Amino acid sequence: MTLRFERVSKSYGDVEALVDLELTVADGELLAVVGPSGCGKSTALRVLAGLETPSSGRVLIGDRDITGLPPHRRDVAMVFQDLALFPHLTARQNIAFGPRVRREASDEAVRRTAAVAERLGIDGLLDRYPDQLSGGQRQRVALARAMVRAPTAYLMDEPLSDLDAQLRATARTEIVELHRSIGAITVYVTHDQAEAMTMGDRIAVLAEGRLQQVGTPAQVYDEPANLFVAGFLGSPPMNLVPGGGVLGGEPGTVVGVRPEDLHLDPSSTGDVPAGRIEAEVGVVESLGSETVLLVRCRDATRLAVRTVPRSPYRPGDRVVLAVDESRRHVFHEAGDRSR
Amino acid sequence: MSDSVGVERARTPRSAPRSAWLFLLPYAVGTLLLVLLPAVLTLRYAFTDFTGLSGGRFTGLDNLRRLVDDPFFAASLRASAFHVAMAVPLRLVAAVGVALLLAAPRRGGRWYRVAAYLPTVVPDIALALLFLWVLNPVYGPLNQVLGAVGLPEPAWLSSPWGARVGVVMMLAFPIGEAFVVVLATRRAISPRLYEAAALEGIGPARQLRHITLPILAPVLVLLAVRDTVLMLQASFVPAYLLTDGGPARATLYLPVYIYDQAFEFLGFGYSAMVTLALIGFTLVLVAAQVLLVRRWRVLR
Numbered sequence: 001m002t003l004r005f006e007r008v009s010k011s012y013g014d015v016e017a018l019v020d021l022e023l024t025v026a027d028g029e030l031l032a033v034v035g036p037s038g039c040g041k042s043t044a045l046r047v048l049a050g051l052e053t054p055s056s057g058r059v060l061i062g063d064r065d066i067t068g069l070p071p072h073r074r075d076v077a078m079v080f081q082d083l084a085l086f087p088h089l090t091a092r093q094n095i096a097f098g099p100r101v102r103r104e105a106s107d108e109a110v111r112r113t114a115a116v117a118e119r120l121g122i123d124g125l126l127d128r129y130p131d132q133l134s135g136g137q138r139q140r141v142a143l144a145r146a147m148v149r150a151p152t153a154y155l156m157d158e159p160l161s162d163l164d165a166q167l168r169a170t171a172r173t174e175i176v177e178l179h180r181s182i183g184a185i186t187v188y189v190t191h192d193q194a195e196a197m198t199m200g201d202r203i204a205v206l207a208e209g210r211l212q213q214v215g216t217p218a219q220v221y222d223e224p225a226n227l228f229v230a231g232f233l234g235s236p237p238m239n240l241v242p243g244g245g246v247l248g249g250e251p252g253t254v255v256g257v258r259p260e261d262l263h264l265d266p267s268s269t270g271d272v273p274a275g276r277i278e279a280e281v282g283v284v285e286s287l288g289s290e291t292v293l294l295v296r297c298r299d300a301t302r303l304a305v306r307t308v309p310r311s312p313y314r315p316g317d318r319v320v321l322a323v324d325e326s327r328r329h330v331f332h333e334a335g336d337r338s339r
Numbered sequence: 340m341s342d343s344v345g346v347e348r349a350r351t352p353r354s355a356p357r358s359a360w361l362f363l364l365p366y367a368v369g370t371l372l373l374v375l376l377p378a379v380l381t382l383r384y385a386f387t388d389f390t391g392l393s394g395g396r397f398t399g400l401d402n403l404r405r406l407v408d409d410p411f412f413a414a415s416l417r418a419s420a421f422h423v424a425m426a427v428p429l430r431l432v433a434a435v436g437v438a439l440l441l442a443a444p445r446r447g448g449r450w451y452r453v454a455a456y457l458p459t460v461v462p463d464i465a466l467a468l469l470f471l472w473v474l475n476p477v478y479g480p481l482n483q484v485l486g487a488v489g490l491p492e493p494a495w496l497s498s499p500w501g502a503r504v505g506v507v508m509m510l511a512f513p514i515g516e517a518f519v520v521v522l523a524t525r526r527a528i529s530p531r532l533y534e535a536a537a538l539e540g541i542g543p544a545r546q547l548r549h550i551t552l553p554i555l556a557p558v559l560v561l562l563a564v565r566d567t568v569l570m571l572q573a574s575f576v577p578a579y580l581l582t583d584g585g586p587a588r589a590t591l592y593l594p595v596y597i598y599d600q601a602f603e604f605l606g607f608g609y610s611a612m613v614t615l616a617l618i619g620f621t622l623v624l625v626a627a628q629v630l631l632v633r634r635w636r637v638l639r
Contacts, residue, residue: 051534072540084531088553088639098539101549129639145535 001027001062001152003048003185008057010043010209017043019209021057025153030179030186032200034193036232040209041189045155048187049078061152077146079159083138085130085145091137092117092126095144109148116144136167143178153185160195172199193233197221205229222327227335230256236292236304238329246277246297247323249330253338256329259292259306264313265320277321279303281313295319384611391607402612412613414588415596416620418503419571422592423624425507426570431563434517439551442525452522459515463573467580470509471496474581499589502582506590509577510570517562524558525551556637560628567624571617593617 003025010018018040025031033041046052048059050071058067066074085094092113093100099109117123120140130138139159146154156175160168176199179186190196196203197217204214205228213225224230230238238256243249247257265276272278279295282302291311295303305321313319330338385402389395406412437455441448458466473481474495482492495501528551536546552559575594578584584591584599591599593613600610632638 049534049538051537070540071534071538076538078535078538080531080535082529082531084529084535086532086535086550086554088556097536101536101539101541101545 001185002060003153003187004060005044005048006058006060008044008047008054008059010040010047010052010054016209018047018054021209021211023204023211023214025185025187028183028185030176030188030199030201031204032196032202033187033189033204033206034191034196034200034232035206035212037191039206041191041206042157043209044206045078045157045187045189048153049076049155050074075152076155077149077151077153078155078157079142079146081158081161083130083142083159083162085138085141087130090127090129091122091133091141091144094130094141095126095148097145098149112148113144116147119147120144135163136171139163139171143175147178147182151184153187154179154182156186156188158190160190161192168195175199194235197233203233205232207232223337224256224329225337227254227256227331230329230331234258236306239303240331241301241303242333243330246299246301246303247328252333254331254333256331257303257323257327259304261324261327262303262305263322263324264293264305264307265322272320275323277303277323279319279321281315281317281319284311284313284315286311293319295321381611381614384608385615386612387608389608389611390605391601392605394608398608402609405609406612406616411588411591411596412616415591415593415613416616418589418591419574419593419617419620421503422507422574422590423567423570425503426510426574427563427566429507429511430514430566430570431517431559433511434514434562435521435555435559437514438518438521439525439547442522455518456515458512461513463513463576464580466509466513467577470505470577471581474505474508496582497586499587502586502590506574506577506581509581510573517566520558520562521555524555528554560632560637564625564628567628568621571621571624593620 005021005023008018008021009016021040021044023031023044033044035041043052047054050066050069050073054067058065060066061074061076086097089097095116096109096113099112100106113126114123117126120143122137122140122144125133125137125141130141133141139162142159159175160171163171172195175186175188188196188199190199200217202214202216203220205212205220207228213220213229215223220229221233224233224238227240231240236259238258239247239262240254240256241247241249242251243253243255244251245255247255249255262277277297279297281293282296283294285292285294286309289309291307291309291313293305293307293311293313295305297303303321305319307313332338384395386397386399387395388398388401441451441455445451461469473479476482476492476494476497479495481495486492493501495505532550532554533546536550541549571592572594574590574592575598578590578592578595579598582590584595594617597610597613597617600606600613
């Protein structure tokens, strides 16, 4: 079963939230949809869920056109950013809400609720109300409510954004593992590029309602299709310098090099060899497992350099940088990749 | 030394600084003079033959015996009971209905909300005078409309049930406070809850039953209790202006009867006893509501 956007557009008055979105999610795939806030990623998900009607275009599950179907006939389950647990119902009632209101056989619903709860490790919490649960537990209840439906596709709208960083990392792994074992399509919307990179089988990058690039994490990271993708993915982001600057290139282009593809060359102490960049260390950001040097070149261009932990460099030190030529990205000034 | 005392003080709320008492003083004086003192006096007068001018002899349970045998009191209690039974549900349903209708953002929504609140700022007396005209059987607009569509035209204020219903109709309009409370509570419910429900196939009608009302429930219980207390007391002005307790004691609500006894018949002692009865009746009704709420598991 695949899931497909066919030239889907959505506008609110003059605001174009989605423009001609053309995107296919493969069977069993976890597609991470990433982009800055207001890029249309949530709109895309809501169109998929049936909570918004597209202005034009079609949405298909397999060969079935679901564009006009109401949300509950689409066989999708959604996990919302604020989780949307019913505050007046216990965890158990929240999970069994769908089966109950659809008047499904109650012993079957009870069995499925128990099975899902056990799988997520919340079977001891089922009689608590949402406000008696921790953030992580609430998040599991929301996940369980989606899973009890056994849908064709899971739609997740930044479900981890309310968790603290440590819990978020664990939850990420858990969701990926659940996804693998369930095998249903998952569309995971996030603004966090690290989350998208670590979770997605493929990543779709959106900006201003338009799909910028879709591909595996390695593809979008190593071969960004345009300046936006290059600048959006990666932390710290790619160094982008107009052509003819310290990173070379023709005028009219923009040259990009990721911080980890700039290497410190400790051997050159005297004259700077051709192709090397001389710079002065401005800020040293020690992140434990790595160090990021923010340096300033002779022509005042600022670059970020990723280097080893416990770097000996201090602000004011002179450094010489070598560019990994095979990892130089060149873009047209207008934004698209030139090579 | 003084430091440690300060710390000790901060920890025990009983030894609050003197300025705290100063801030409390206006309220304390008000509560004492306007609530506690009258309450104690009422309790005392209830067992005397005080007329407001003279007397004040302790008469034991005489007033209570009189209360039990008093047909006017029985009628008054009945009138108040019917009033609460009609007015509280109607006012609550009206407030909730209007609030839910006007909760969603819409063009000109604020003007509708102002309109819904407006009767609440109209003084009771003005509203009562307005309803004297509205309910006039000959030239009142209500009967003209009823007559125009071929419905019976009741003699509103001159028939017992007409008068009771008339008073309730008037009080169905000043519902602004409950309206605002429900509106605010409804607006605080995340739209995601409705979307989550829509994904399970729950349409608007069932959303009301499965989401909106259960989440509003604590507030609704509070409003029902509050309105019960209010309706037992606020029926005074409309009754006094529209019906003066009649016809046939149909609107001789407890506050009206208390007023009559105290200031028309100079039966201060006896009216104090009726006041105690009103307080008792209020407590019984509120307790019944609380018990029903528990029994029906309205709250989680």
